[in-house]
Amino acid sequence: MTKKLAIYQAKNGAIELKTDGDSETIWASQKDIVYIFDKDQSVISRHIKSILSDKEVDEKSNMQKMHIANSDKPVVYYSLDIILAVGYRTNSAKAIAFRQWATKTLKQHITQGYTINKNRIDKNYQAFIQAVDDVKLLAKNNVDSDDVLKSFADTWLNLEAFDEGRLLSQTLVRRIN
Incomplete structure (x- = not known):
């Protein structure tokens, strides 16, 4: 500390x-x-x-x-x-x-069922937009919800880490690219 x-x-x-x-x-x-x-x-x-x-x-x-x-x-x-x-x-x-x-x-x-921290989104806007785009793509393709969970577990874990302030921006950039 x-x-x-x-x-x-x-x-x-x-x-x-x-x-x-x-x-x-x-x-x-x-x-x-x-x-x-x-x-x-x-x-x-x-x-x-x-x-x-x-x-x-x-x-x-x-x-x-x-x-x-x-x-x-x-x-x-x-x-x-x-x-x-x-x-x-x-x-x-x-x-x-x-x-x-x-x-x-x-x-x-x-x-x-969720809350949005606008300040954190503003700071890591690209990661947020990527997650939104991923969800939109899944919705267009009518993918089964189990497949959604499996395919985007990393994204959701990153968002959770982001919400808790545990996500390093370099780690996020590497995973998205």
């Missing part, structure tokens, strides 16, 4: 967490979480303690201690699971905007 983290909250309530490394989760210090939801550190600390004591998330896999230069004590970093759980417990304007965005996004995913 040696990556830089930039955090801000979009106007629609979405939390934007940008990192300079590949990881399956995002890590933030308590200070970062205080900034995200605009609450006092003691409030965030109580919520984290409650989340862990309720066993909402596993403490071992969702907390990491890191030694920071010029600091006597290690700094505890919390996973995205804890950040999200705090967002659902915290009462601030930023937390409310986050919950509204999260509920809208989850509702869309449940009712439509």
Whole structure:
């Protein structure tokens, strides 16, 4: 976990967490979480303690201690699971905007069966267009759905990796070409 983290909250309530490394989760210090939801550190600390004591998330896999230069004590970093759980417990304007965005996004995913992250599509537009073209081609040829799954498993795995931020752009270019 040696990556830089930039955090801000979009106007629609979405939390934007940008990192300079590949990881399956995002890590933030308590200070970062205080900034995200605009609450006092003691409030965030109580919520984290409650989340862990309720066993909402596993403490071992969702907390990491890191030694920071010029600091006597290690700094505890919390996973995205804890950040999200705090967002659902915290009462601030930023937390409310986050919950509204999260509920809208989850509702869309449940009712439509998918969600689209426009920012990620914009960044890897060619991979997205290739996947759409592949699906259109299959639809034209009336291919059996089992054949679709078998033929385009790599594409879908790439899209999943893309959604989770695990896809390297060079890997994607090689597979498409």
